[in-house]
Amino acid sequence: MSSPGLRERKKLETHRTLATTAVRLVGERGLDHVTVEDIAADAGVSARTFFNYFASKEDSVVIAHADHAERSLRMVERLAVLPASMTTLEALLASVREELAEIGENRDEWLTRIRIIKENPGLTLRAMSLNSDAVEPTIAAIAKRSGTDPAKDLYPSLLLSAFGSALNASLMLWRDLGGSRPLLDLIDEAVATLAAGLADPH
Template identity: 55%
Template sequence: MSSSDATPGLRERKKRETHRLLAATAIRLIDERGLDQVTVDDIAAEAGVSTRTFFNYFASKEDSVLIPHADREQHNRQVLERFDAQPAELGSFPAMLAAIRPVLAEIDENPQEWLARLRIVMADPGLALRALTLDQESNAPLVAAIARRSGTDPATDVFPTLVLSLVSSTLDATFRLWSAMDGARTSAGLFDEAAALAISLTDPA
């Protein structure tokens, strides 16, 4: 492999590392001091980068809390790929739950940071609204994937949107309990319980 081949990969890795550093720093400072008591300059200085560098990665301090992945689109594509790979006989709701499950396992690799993120978001209505907006921006491809799997039209059939709403509710219940328990159990374990219960409640049998 030539140096020119390796350079893009190295550059992307460094970008991910810087994104990760800034997000972790923002969460730590804001969790300690409160959202209103931390500035972008504070985060950049603590991370050892310039304010300009911070804005190369995030539009605001709020986004540095809410966007944990350097490439949100790639992360969302991975969820879609896992969804499409689920057995054909599996219904859309359990298939999407299965596609989401690895996200919880990833969260459990760094639980304290994610618990801090949840505390910050739950304590600030404006931040919670921004989080909801970001989620909604990611919803359209997921709804479209559910529609393809179920043979429905999201423009005229409520089914795809309803399925995604059920998935979101399952995640919300998981995170609220996980936060209340301060991570005493894994988020993935709680999600498995919530998912099994949700599936049983929606099973026509």
């Protein structure tokens, strides 16, 4: 996939500036005490420019990257071409590792974003909906790797659900620990536990 041009990079950068500003301000003041105008002014743009990037204040908190849909598509593309020697669960983790590493590298931003979403249940559904378009293609890629049929077999959708739950549990524990343990370590532990069949700890 080719690198974005200058114009596209500027758009991505402006989106990131608005998103990080929104998370910081809402983290400090609360969602109900921050306006679109506040976010735009702090980011050095107009409210009109803000609405070129986000439909609402809530979206500016939840959508960390302008290319979130393309990122989901790239994950599916990576999953499809990873070596057959990897288990499907290993391949799922490898396909999203880059994005997970980026979350860990931007720890404070993401700890604040996760806290805001938890404190404002209305944001949870919005956050969950961001990757909805990638669900069916991901299930199809899992089915192809595993030699199963998603129309007849439970495995593809069950594996994706279990993997998503492992990621979510890791993110919640990471938040509760204040980011004191590396996120990728927690996720590796969660996936290893899942791969072992969730046996009782010894």
